[in-house]
Amino acid sequence: MNVSHPGHLPHGPAEPPAQRLARLRGPVPQRSLDARALAALAANPGCRRRALLDAAGVDKAALADRLGSPAPFGQSPFAIVRGNVFESRVKADGYAELLLLLQQRLGLPEPGAAELAVPDLLPRAGTAVRTERTRQVLADAAAHRGRWTLLDHPMLCLEVAGSPAFLEPDAVVVRPDGRWTVVEIKSFPVLDGSADPAKVGAAARQAAVYVLALQQTAAELAGVKPDPDPYAAPEGLAAAPDTAVLLVCPRDFSNRPTAAVVDVRRELSVTRRQLQRMTGIEQLLEALPEGVGFDLSTDDDGSPVRSTGQLGESVAAVPAAYSPDCLSTCELGFHCRQEARCAGAVEQLGRAVRGELGSLRTVGDALAAAAGAGTDPADEAAARLARAAALRAEALGRRPSAPGSGEAPGV
Amino acid sequence: MSLLSTLARLEAVRSGRAEPLATVRHRHLSDRPMVVVPLTAAGEAGAPLAAMLGTDRAAPRLHVVPQPLDRDQRFAFLAALAADLLPYLEGYGEEVEQVEGTERDPETGERTPVVRELCAQAPQLIVPSAAGVDQLGLIGRSTRFRRTADDADAGPHPVPTRVPLLGRWLTHLRERSEVPGSSLLVAMTALLSRHWATGQSHLEDQHLGALLAWISPPPGMSGAEAARRAESARDERGQLYCPPAGPATDPRFDEKLLAPAVARYDAARAALRARPGGDERAERHVRRAAEEIRELLAGVLRPTWDQVWHGVDLLRTLPPAAHLPERWESDRWSYTGHRDRLAAGEPPQPRHDDAVTAARKLAQREREQAKVELQEALDDPLAMAEHRLSGEAFAGTVVDVEPAYDTSGRSPKPRPLVTVRTADRPHADPGREVHRAGGPAAQKAEIVAVDPDDGTLTLRLTSGMGRRKEPEPGSVPQPGEQVVFTLFELTVRQAAPLPAPEDTPWTHGGPPSAAALAPAAAAAGSDPITDPEDWE
Amino acid sequence: MDPVDPTASPAAAAQRVTAEILDAVLHGTERGVVVDSPPGAGKSTLVVRAARELVAAGERLMIVAQTNSQVDDLVDRLAETAPELSIGRLHSSDGRPAPEALRHAGVTASSKVGDLVEQQVVVSTAAKWQWVKDVDPWRHAIVDEAYQMRSDALLAVARLFERALFVGDPGQLDPFTVVGTDQWAGLSWDPSRSAVTALLDHNPGIRPHNLPVSWRLPYSAAGLVSRAFYPFTPFRSGTGEGDRRLTIGTRGDGGPVDAVIDEAAESGWGLLELPARHTVRTDPEAVQAVAQTVRRVLDRGLAAVSERGTAPVTADRIAVGTAHRDQAAAVRSALTALGVPVEAERGPAVTVDTANRLQGREYDLTVVLHPLSGRPDATAFHLETGRLCVLASRHRHACIVVARAGIAELLDEHPSTEPVQLGVSVKFPDGWEANHAVLARLAEHRVSHRP
Missing domain, CATH: 3.40.50.300 (P-loop containing nucleotide triphosphate hydrolases)
Known part of the structure; x- marks a missing residue:
């Protein structure tokens, strides 16, 4: 047996977080933090469980499977095909349509095809080589003002909580005026000038991660430190990354591209904040009880290294901040919902519910307060609930303080 | 979410099934609704895949696009949809009643009596969820500008004749559905969640199967268990027992069943095309492959179809609210107006409202929102309880009535003092005007004194008692009578007039031109009339 | 777009901007003048000043405020600082203007605009102005608290004036609605946005002025x-x-x-x-x-x-x-x-x-x-x-x-x-x-x- 048992490894307070996180994950491939994952950090920043599992690179979907609450996410093959077809259409004919859109939307001089440089970014090389190559191309482009350079699938690197995250935008364009613009290609439509705001929001958060990585690169090339002030206006090369990105989508019901400029300054400051928080992972690690681990690997004989029960205990050892939004944003959503229901947590009814219930945290407590049972008369929430229960009983013609009859009308 | 509905949800968690949120039905329900369950192809905006529809639950009609990227098939689907829906939509245009009203002469400003037609009934489309409402709107948007073979300049891809007309109807219905309380096009999830509180969140209620699971769970199962089953239980082929109510299909269904079936269909068609003379066997293969897709889609549509009708049954058990006919009349006016615009040969609805139209619609929606809230409160003690809890209304028993008069004018007017005992705690400071709900007529009063320790309020009635010195009999509540007063007005104020679109002022860009109505975010937008977009 | 000159005294800086604004109101080529005023930057003073100068130049004007108490405050302040003005307080038929507004000799109140057209300045709420009809348009208007005003309200009252000075605080609460407006999002005439954003989108030549000094805030x-x-x-x-x-x-x-x-x-x-x-x-x-x-x-x-x-x-x-x-x-x-x-x-x-x-x-x-x-x-x-x-x-x-x-x-x-x-x-x-x-x-x- 060649699988090391986490609990037996030497470790102590001096163990670096990256190492500790790797040990939590076990000898399975790390789920790397891509732009989508980084953008998703903003969905529920209060959830320690998600923060820890993401930082450790644990495959949450596989974990959810093992816990018996598989994530319902998936992408239809039709949608995947559609996305690929659209992206290749946008980039067809030497990026002609894309350049036209850039020029129209950004109000720049019309590019002649001859002026467009499309450097080879070594797409088949390893990430480190690709990252270095992208950096070099950006530095070159900065030195040659007055022409267009298109970086097709460049590779960027952003340091997140001490370890590098590699990011691959659809394209970055260096404009004749020296600015760098992130191009996001999405296959949801822009219909009569507007698009699904939730999808645009997600695209903007993802693009903001790229802009942040570009800002880091630009600052390094310029030899300055990135300014943490959200309203700072850097100068020179450090100012090259544009905080407005170009979102390219199919127009109306066609397959023809259209584009919109999206200001991602707000998403950028959100992302910056979330990444700063990632450094708080050390505190999460310190608070972990002994024996916690999320190793999803199997032994030589195919049996799991950690039993479902052990995995469940480990997950339970890290507090979650469940809300029903998690069902559509996190692979563990269904598991955490089950946990919230078992605990009778009021969050199962929605985030907003807590605001009305004050310090009452469970369904049982809230219903007891509604029934007027042994509550603190100074507790405003309990008093309001009791009053609400009386009004509800009166309107429904029920006896006051009678618990829900369980009868839905006419059913 | 209000505290009362939160409480109802808490109760539902405990009881394991949905709890009532209303004592009456607050939305109009047609005797003959048209249920429509639309499906789309994943990743394709407005690309229809299938629709199950009809007014007879035992006989749903099914239309399918076997290859969603095939333009001809899409046109055929839309033509079939139009053939099914238009007779239903247009069928209510015949029977009318004459309504007398007045109209202002634009020249003299004088009011002259006019008689207008109002359709006696109107259609009602019910879709499973809010996404279905949007989907019908998308179909409307994608078809109303299309050219047909009847047009002088038909363009390269004319659609069947009635398709643009369907688009205009669907656009109208979608637009109307934005008006609070309207019922021409409604989502079943919205109807049900107005009337029942489940033990789950509002987000989870968007899943029709899960919502119904809470309202009427199968015997021996709690709402939570039944809802979880509806959300995620899969059969031995990995397919959901309760497929999503659309318009998107389950990705696993697409992957395991639909995509292979479409591939087989494409292959069969390719084989047929390879035989120029036609080949009976090849044709049979194509038909069989198409039939296979049809059966697959029927299989995932049927559960949702049944659920929508189950929802209709549940709603019918609730007695209709008193103000429903009044609100339904607004829907009938909306329907009649659209019928008249079509008859007058007006062009299709533009892609964007102009400034004045947008402002007018916003004013109408705000007015209807206020009206729905008021009417629901008057129709349903559970809705009024919301206002009582928030201190905007109070209910109680009259304990004392003291005659009094206002003698400041020429003739004395009745201003009786009424003392009400109530357990409510309204935000009622002395001097505040209040309005009597459920009284014989519109009646106002002023708060004179509040005694929270005693639980009494004293009011001076200021109107609604007739013109004489003594109040009209029955106009003043008597001791022992139950009364309800609100701190908000019980009528909705008229919206202020707006200029005509051609008088749009300089602050809003002046009168609209065709160019001005192009979307702000897409400068390269094309004219939909002269350049109908291709579906590719 | 005036940068704050740190060397000028606050009074001098504010005076310079005010002079530019008044010049734009009286002689500018754009029909609209927009003034962004941070909290307590002398917005009311500016409104009074502009009203006086317009009247001095022989103009009559209308003023649009957003709430009845704002109208009453403004009338009180105008009459207090400029007793020479004749001021009309237009109010709704069931509304009662505050006594502070009516205590001045120069103030006339009525619910009918016909009674007030002779006044040099007529002040009312946007809601009331929307119902005014059968009057000749004023040449000048001042719209106070313009960022609180919704675009649709401006649409309804803009027919009453030819030129207008819009004054407001962009940092305060945006107007809102409880009904769906998504279909108009992104349109320059979205009726649920603020009046100023609609105005600026349709009149790109207007450059907002910024009052550079808060006299209220310490x-x-x-x-x-x-x-x-x-x-x-x-x-x-x-x-x-x-x-x-x-x-x-x-x-x-x-x-x-x-x-x-x-x-x-x-x-x-x-x-x-x-x-x-x-x-x-x-x-x-x-x-x-x-x-x-x-x-x-x-x-x-x-x-x-x-x-x-x-x-x-x-x-x-x-x-x-x-x-x-x-x-x-x-x-x-x-x-x-x-x-x-x-x-x-x-x-x-x-x-x-x-x-x-x-x-x-x-x-x-x-x-x-x-x-x-x-x-x-x-x-x-x-x-x-x-x-x-x-x-x-x-x-x-x-x-x-x-x-x-x-x-x-x-x-x-x-x-x-x-x-x-x-x-x-x-x-x-x-x-x-x-x-x-x-x-x-x-x-x-x-x-x-x-x-």
């Missing part, structure tokens, strides 16, 4: 409010450090409430922090702490020392600001129980109201119940920068914030997954950043309170 507040809420259009205070003071008649009793009053009198800010706890909106302890603070301010006899001289801080010079109406109601009854007057009809009283209703008002001292105090979660409503901006910028001398501990953590845990509409410009600053900026300053003036 030195201690102007920098923070400018940085947190107006990051791209900075302003400064008209008075310098130490020019505004609060003196206290009696020494503190050693308790936290007196301590926070001392702190606020000294520094201009105070944070009375209750222990972290999740509560309902009308958190009784927080409400009680607010009420006690006001009670002690009155008991201890504060006096405001400023460029206007020294004046006692009486009840009518104090406001309590809350996010919700039920909170305001709870504070009002707590104050009443402590014998503090809260009804202006019966003499000087403390104003207790929500941020929406405090917009445009000014007090010596404000006590604010923090919108996020005790909340288990933040919402877009509570994070709206305009709300906090209004609450943190109503005072001439000091602002005391009452809050439960834990707001910073609450902000950190708030999901930031806002939807984005194409074509809709991003509202700055971000609520999170603004809230943190204010919290960081308040933390320097914290007094812990364990009721």
Whole structure:
């Protein structure tokens, strides 16, 4: 047996977080933090469980499977095909349509095809080589003002909580005026000038991660430190990354591209904040009880290294901040919902519910307060609930303080 | 979410099934609704895949696009949809009643009596969820500008004749559905969640199967268990027992069943095309492959179809609210107006409202929102309880009535003092005007004194008692009578007039031109009339 | 777009901008002039000044304000400073103008515009102006609190005038609606947006002017409010450090409430922090702490020392600001129980109201119940920068914030997954950043309170 048992490894307070996180994950491939994952950090920043599992690179979907609450996410093959077809259409004919859109939307001089440089970014090389190559191309482009350079699938690197995250935008364009613009290609439509705001929001958060990585690169090339002030206006090369990105989508019901400029300054400051928080992972690690681990690997004989029960205990050892939004944003959503229901947590009814219930945290407590049972008369929430229960009983013609009859009308 | 509905949800968690949120039905329900369950192809905006529809639950009609990227098939689907829906939509245009009203002469400003037609009934489309409402709107948007073979300049891809007309109807219905309380096009999830509180969140209620699971769970199962089953239980082929109510299909269904079936269909068609003379066997293969897709889609549509009708049954058990006919009349006016615009040969609805139209619609929606809230409160003690809890209304028993008069004018007017005992705690400071709900007529009063320790309020009635010195009999509540007063007005104020679109002022860009109505975010937008977009 | 020239005196800087504005109003080529005014930057003074100059130039004008109390305030102020003007107060048929507005000889009130057309200045609410018809358009209009006005209201009244001066505070609360407006998002004429944004989108030649000096906010507040809420259009205070003071008649009793009053009198800010706890909106302890603070301010006899001289801080010079109406109601009854007057009809009283209703008002001292105090979660409503901006910028001398501990953590845990509409410009600053900026300053003036 060649699988090391986490609990037996030497470790102590001096163990670096990256190492500790790797040990939590076990000898399975790390789920790397891509732009989508980084953008998703903003969905529920209060959830320690998600923060820890993401930082450790644990495959949450596989974990959810093992816990018996598989994530319902998936992408239809039709949608995947559609996305690929659209992206290749946008980039067809030497990026002609894309350049036209850039020029129209950004109000720049019309590019002649001859002026467009499309450097080879070594797409088949390893990430480190690709990252270095992208950096070099950006530095070159900065030195040659007055022409267009298109970086097709460049590779960027952003340091997140001490370890590098590699990011691959659809394209970055260096404009004749020296600015760098992130191009996001999405296959949801822009219909009569507007698009699904939730999808645009997600695209903007993802693009903001790229802009942040570009800002880091630009600052390094310029030899300055990135300014943490959200309203700072850097100068020179450090100012090259544009905080407005170009979102390219199919127009109306066609397959023809259209584009919109999206200001991602707000998403950028959100992302910056979330990444700063990632450094708080050390505190999460310190608070972990002994024996916690999320190793999803199997032994030589195919049996799991950690039993479902052990995995469940480990997950339970890290507090979650469940809300029903998690069902559509996190692979563990269904598991955490089950946990919230078992605990009778009021969050199962929605985030907003807590605001009305004050310090009452469970369904049982809230219903007891509604029934007027042994509550603190100074507790405003309990008093309001009791009053609400009386009004509800009166309107429904029920006896006051009678618990829900369980009868839905006419059913 | 209000505290009362939160409480109802808490109760539902405990009881394991949905709890009532209303004592009456607050939305109009047609005797003959048209249920429509639309499906789309994943990743394709407005690309229809299938629709199950009809007014007879035992006989749903099914239309399918076997290859969603095939333009001809899409046109055929839309033509079939139009053939099914238009007779239903247009069928209510015949029977009318004459309504007398007045109209202002634009020249003299004088009011002259006019008689207008109002359709006696109107259609009602019910879709499973809010996404279905949007989907019908998308179909409307994608078809109303299309050219047909009847047009002088038909363009390269004319659609069947009635398709643009369907688009205009669907656009109208979608637009109307934005008006609070309207019922021409409604989502079943919205109807049900107005009337029942489940033990789950509002987000989870968007899943029709899960919502119904809470309202009427199968015997021996709690709402939570039944809802979880509806959300995620899969059969031995990995397919959901309760497929999503659309318009998107389950990705696993697409992957395991639909995509292979479409591939087989494409292959069969390719084989047929390879035989120029036609080949009976090849044709049979194509038909069989198409039939296979049809059966697959029927299989995932049927559960949702049944659920929508189950929802209709549940709603019918609730007695209709008193103000429903009044609100339904607004829907009938909306329907009649659209019928008249079509008859007058007006062009299709533009892609964007102009400034004045947008402002007018916003004013109408705000007015209807206020009206729905008021009417629901008057129709349903559970809705009024919301206002009582928030201190905007109070209910109680009259304990004392003291005659009094206002003698400041020429003739004395009745201003009786009424003392009400109530357990409510309204935000009622002395001097505040209040309005009597459920009284014989519109009646106002002023708060004179509040005694929270005693639980009494004293009011001076200021109107609604007739013109004489003594109040009209029955106009003043008597001791022992139950009364309800609100701190908000019980009528909705008229919206202020707006200029005509051609008088749009300089602050809003002046009168609209065709160019001005192009979307702000897409400068390269094309004219939909002269350049109908291709579906590719 | 005038940068704040740090060398010019505040008065000179403000005067220069005012002169430019008046020139644009009287002689500019654009039909609209927009003035962005941060809190207390002399917006009302500008309106009065513009009205006088227009009348002096032989013009008649109409003024549009957003609420009846704004109209009454404006009429009172106009008549007070320019008694030579004849002013019409147009009101609704069931509305009663405030006595302050009607006490002046030059003011005529009517619900019919026909009675008032001869007046040099006619003032009313946007809601009333929308119903006015059968009059010749005015050549000039002034639209006050224009950022509170909705685009559809401007659409309805713009037919009444040829040119207009729009004055307002872009940092305050945006207009809103409870019904669906998504279909118009991104359109320049979206009826639910503010009137000014619609105007600017349709008239790209109009460049807003910025009033560079806040005469209301003390030195201690102007920098923070400018940085947190107006990051791209900075302003400064008209008075310098130490020019505004609060003196206290009696020494503190050693308790936290007196301590926070001392702190606020000294520094201009105070944070009375209750222990972290999740509560309902009308958190009784927080409400009680607010009420006690006001009670002690009155008991201890504060006096405001400023460029206007020294004046006692009486009840009518104090406001309590809350996010919700039920909170305001709870504070009002707590104050009443402590014998503090809260009804202006019966003499000087403390104003207790929500941020929406405090917009445009000014007090010596404000006590604010923090919108996020005790909340288990933040919402877009509570994070709206305009709300906090209004609450943190109503005072001439000091602002005391009452809050439960834990707001910073609450902000950190708030999901930031806002939807984005194409074509809709991003509202700055971000609520999170603004809230943190204010919290960081308040933390320097914290007094812990364990009721």
